Amino acid sequence: MSIKKVAIVGYNRTPFVRHNGVFANATNQDLLVATLSGLIDKYNLHNKRLGEVAGGSVIKHISESNLVRESVMKTSLDPATPGCDIQQACDTGIESAIYIANKIALGQIESGIACGVEAMSNIPFETNARLRKILLKANGEKSTFGKLKQLLKAKIKDFIPIPYKGKEPETGLVMGEHTEITAKYYGITREDQDQLALLSHLNMAKAYDEGFYNDMITPYLGISVDNNLRRDTTFEKLSKLRPAFDKQNGTLTAGNSTPFTDGASAVLLASEDWALKNNLPILAYITQAEIAGIEYVKNQHNLLLAPVVAADRMLKRANMRLGEFDYYEIHEAFAAQVLATLKIWESDQLSKEFGLDQALGTIDRNKLNVKGSSLAAAHPFAATGGRIIATLAKLLNEKGSGKGLISICAARGQGVTMILEK
Known part of the structure; x- marks a missing residue:
């Protein structure tokens, strides 16, 4: 059996908005339907039966057990299009893309949508x-x-309701507390974290000014841009923010960490034949992907560092080297997490702590998150993967050729990497 090439042929998302703001009354289904409908309009998918739509949300209400299928039924897609819920913490969006891509590669379907959504303003409260x-x-x-x-x-x-805190059940710590331990363990300075955060905002502001995001976002509830973006931020402003998790000795702040966010994203995937038949451009191909999990209860400093392992496995299988990519899209859950990942990739000693034979090498920082990333756009957990895939696919399509690497960390010591090629 021959393996089909999997093309990225479309994308769409809502603006990403800080929680309890403009999207405060929007549900997961509201946001997902808006994103899917925008995708359908953009690529003329009305009344089409796709192979499948897969995606999910990290924080769902009990009534949203079939969120994706219910959302599909509220769009103008042919109602015979199946829907599947997937959940893998912050890897949800990209894991959904892998799920759809594998079905296309095996010839089980010819087209599909991978999506993700987070309505953090409407997360359910627990009762005791x-x-x-x-x-x-x-x-x-x-x-x-x-x-x-x-x-x-x-x-x-x-x-008295119990609010969502996002604690890791095995450690009782939230991600920010784990990442404080990461920053201390790997010697990641406050200055380096703030510089990375500043660059994310500057790159995204420039991308907006250049019109890069014009065709990527469907306006929703009167909002057409990501409202976490701070055009007027400076290193001085970032350096004055107080630590958010370790109040006394911490280096993580609201400026170099991502906030709770509302938003949704979707990417349209297809075989080459389906793309040509439907007059859709092949923006890029998904050629490799790898999911990894690591121990983080004893090694609490490693919660968000599973992409270190995933990248090693993926590059070996692809017979590629870390330094040979044109673009790198590394999810910025926290600046410290990105910097720790890069530091480990560059160090033989640190890499061996993860079971790697040797360091993967260095990357050209000028090729990293060139259109801004999660510190500027913010991070609706399940929607981030779709945003990143779309950004990298558009970059490669505009360049006309090349390769890009994606790295996304997730809760429970998990992580995913992916290679796109044009």
Whole structure:
């Protein structure tokens, strides 16, 4: 059986917006339908039956168990188009692309959409276990008196909702606390973190000014640009921000870390034949991808560093070297995480701690996140993968040739890398 080439032929997303702002009342489905509908309009997919739409959200309500299929049904795609929910923390968007790409490569489908969405403004609150049991017992009572009797067992404190904090269950630490440990362990300075954050904003502002994002974003609720972008930020302003996680000795701040964000993204993938038949351009090809997981409970400094391992495996399989790419898109969950990844790739000693034979090498920093990345655009967890794939595919298409490497870290000690080629 021959393996088909997998082309990226389209992209679309909403603006990425800080949570509890303009998109405060938008649900995961609202945002995902808006993104899918924009993609459908842009590439004339109305009434078409695609092979599959796959994607998901990291934080979903119990009512959103079939989020993608339900969203597809609210668009103008042929309702015979299947939908599948996928969830792998911040890898969700790119893992969805791998899922669709593999089906195309095997000839199971000819086209598909990979998507991701996060409505952090509408994440569900938890209730405590005691109140849950009381409510279940009340629901099981047949009489109004019986229900009331059960409900009266609840105390006022039982009704206090438990907000989402994003803690790692195995360690009790949030990502920022883990990354503070990362920064200290690998000697990542506050100055270097702030410089990386500043460059992300400068690069994205320039990209907007050049019109790079004009065809990539569908306006939603009156917003047409990413509102986390700070055009007026400076190194001096960033350096004055207080530490966000380790208040006394920390180096991570609101300026060099990503905030909770609302947004959605989608990429259209296809075989070459389907793209040609539908008069769609082949922007780039997905040629390699690798998922990795690493231990992070004992080695708490390594939570977000699984891409180190993923990149090594992927490059070996592709018989390629780290330094030979035209562009590098490394997800900026935190500036310290990006800088630690680069430092490990450059060091034989540090690489061996991850089981690598040797360092992968250095990259040309002038080729890194050239249109800005997550520190400027912000980070709706499941939507980031689609944003990054789209950005790199457009860069390669505009160049007319070349190779690009993607690296995305995720919770639970996971990470994914991907190669795009034109």
